[in-house]
Amino acid sequence: MAARKKAMDELSKEMIIQEANKQFLTSDFHKVSMRAIAKELGCSHGAIYYHFANKTELFYAVVEQYFTELNMTLENVIQEEGDSRSKMAAVFTGFIEFGLNHQSQYEFMFMQRNKEVNPLSQQASNESYTKFAQVLQELTNHTLSLAKIYSTFISLHGFVSHYRGFVENYNEAKEAAIQHSQFLLEALD
Amino acid sequence: MAARKKAMDELSKEMIIQEANKQFLTSDFHKVSMRAIAKELGCSHGAIYYHFANKTELFYAVVEQYFTELNMTLENVIQEEGDSRSKMAAVFTGFIEFGLNHQSQYEFMFMQRNKEVNPLSQQASNESYTKFAQVLQELTNHTLSLAKIYSTFISLHGFVSHYRGFVENYNEAKEAAIQHSQFLLEALD
DNA sequence: TAATTTAATTAACCAATGGTCAATAAAGGA
DNA sequence: TCCTTTATTGACCATTGGTTAATTAAATTA
Numbered sequence: 001m002a003a004r005k006k007a008m009d010e011l012s013k014e015m016i017i018q019e020a021n022k023q024f025l026t027s028d029f030h031k032v033s034m035r036a037i038a039k040e041l042g043c044s045h046g047a048i049y050y051h052f053a054n055k056t057e058l059f060y061a062v063v064e065q066y067f068t069e070l071n072m073t074l075e076n077v078i079q080e081e082g083d084s085r086s087k088m089a090a091v092f093t094g095f096i097e098f099g100l101n102h103q104s105q106y107e108f109m110f111m112q113r114n115k116e117v118n119p120l121s122q123q124a125s126n127e128s129y130t131k132f133a134q135v136l137q138e139l140t141n142h143t144l145s146l147a148k149i150y151s152t153f154i155s156l157h158g159f160v161s162h163y164r165g166f167v168e169n170y171n172e173a174k175e176a177a178i179q180h181s182q183f184l185l186e187a188l189d
Numbered sequence: 190m191a192a193r194k195k196a197m198d199e200l201s202k203e204m205i206i207q208e209a210n211k212q213f214l215t216s217d218f219h220k221v222s223m224r225a226i227a228k229e230l231g232c233s234h235g236a237i238y239y240h241f242a243n244k245t246e247l248f249y250a251v252v253e254q255y256f257t258e259l260n261m262t263l264e265n266v267i268q269e270e271g272d273s274r275s276k277m278a279a280v281f282t283g284f285i286e287f288g289l290n291h292q293s294q295y296e297f298m299f300m301q302r303n304k305e306v307n308p309l310s311q312q313a314s315n316e317s318y319t320k321f322a323q324v325l326q327e328l329t330n331h332t333l334s335l336a337k338i339y340s341t342f343i344s345l346h347g348f349v350s351h352y353r354g355f356v357e358n359y360n361e362a363k364e365a366a367i368q369h370s371q372f373l374l375e376a377l378d
Numbered sequence: 379t380a381a382t383t384t385a386a387t388t389a390a391c392c393a394a395t396g397g398t399c400a401a402t403a404a405a406g407g408a
Numbered sequence: 409t410c411c412t413t414t415a416t417t418g419a420c421c422a423t424t425g426g427t428t429a430a431t432t433a434a435a436t437t438a
Binding site: 005010011043044046047050051 | 414415416417418419
Binding site for chain 2: 385386387388389390
């Protein structure tokens with residue numbers, strides 16, 4: 001009955017992550033099932049559990065790369081041209097753009113409140129916040145209070161978390177995003 | 190095999206809503222199951238489906254009262270004593286307080302992006318936003334732009350949606366909430 | 379009061395889900 | 409060649425939301 005595939009057909013963590021990522025792009029965490037992933041990979045869903053302890057762990061592996069993508073996005077703004085004010089605006093819209101163009105990922109990264117996810121995803125999201133704070137400090141010569149930075153971050157999060165699911169991608173909310181960024185910029189003066 | 194209970198033991202919408210509400214207080218939408226509700230009511234879970242088309246409809250019925258509670262909270266601030274600035278702060282912290290003291294309800298009311306919920310819960314949440322905007326307009330003699338009001342709302346939503354699950358109730362985030370409200374107040378100047 | 383209609387309930391069912399595990403077969407080393 | 413490790417299967421478990429035929433109590437009508 002049971003079996004093992006030939007070497008070249010064997011599963012690898014990478015393959016699983018890739019397929020999970022693929023399905024994650026158009027569907028959210030709860031709708032992507034281990035069975036659907038397995039089916040597409042041509043294996044039984046039990047096989048996935050040999051490589052990942054559970055669904056959450058698999059999706060954390062998927063989402064890891066998105067954390068670094070976000071951090072890079074934030075950091076890269078500093079290198080761009082323009083005055084620091086427009087750079088700050090770019091940080092704000094950049095964050096929103098990331099959130100609205102990777103909605104299921106964003107949800108998993110910043111909105112999941114599952115017990116199991118906490119230790120993993122929560123630390124990573126803290127690091128992203130730290131990166132955000134660093135960049136802002138740098139762009140303002142460290143004149144901003146932590147409280148203001150935190151409020152700004154929370155307000156950006158609010159934008160993403162509000163428009164998520166209501167809009168398909170960043171472009172559809174671009175104008176509102178720019179206005180919101182402007183609002184926050186003024187608040188920081 | 191099957192049966193019908195005696196008149197006084199019959200199920201009513203009210204009883205179901207009450208029990209669902211009760212379980213909703215300490216657990217979120219996905220964790221409260223129709224079966225658990227039925228068990229506590231001493232009936233089969235199928236019986237609930239005679240009174241409510243599905244889980245979503247039941248929970249919308251539960252949450253309806255919370256929408257009016259929130260609207261009242263917002264509205265009542267106007268009657269309080271104090272200058273309009275402190276009243277605005279009270280509106281902000283009032284919204285946050287509601288959100289953090291009714292987390293599962295808030296999630297269902299403002300964060301659910303389920304297709305089925307949309308028509309119901311989305312309209313109600315729009316009404317709550319409208320109420321919020323009205324109160325703010327009134328407190329500022331209609332000098333606020335719609336864009337600023339919207340940004341403010343979104344920023345408050347961000348606070349709740351960020352602290353939710355991280356904190357048990359409003360009190361645990363009170364200081365941060367006050368600071369955030371202050372931040373938004375300044376932004377509106 | 380008797381017959382009929384209507385409302386409510388049950389229990390068996392369905393199709394999913396995440397997760398576990400013994401059995402098994404391939405791979406690789408001795 | 410034998411043995412051990414490793415990867416995979418598929419049957420299983422409990423649980424979920426949801427549906428439905430059958431049944432029976434209550435309300436209505438004659």
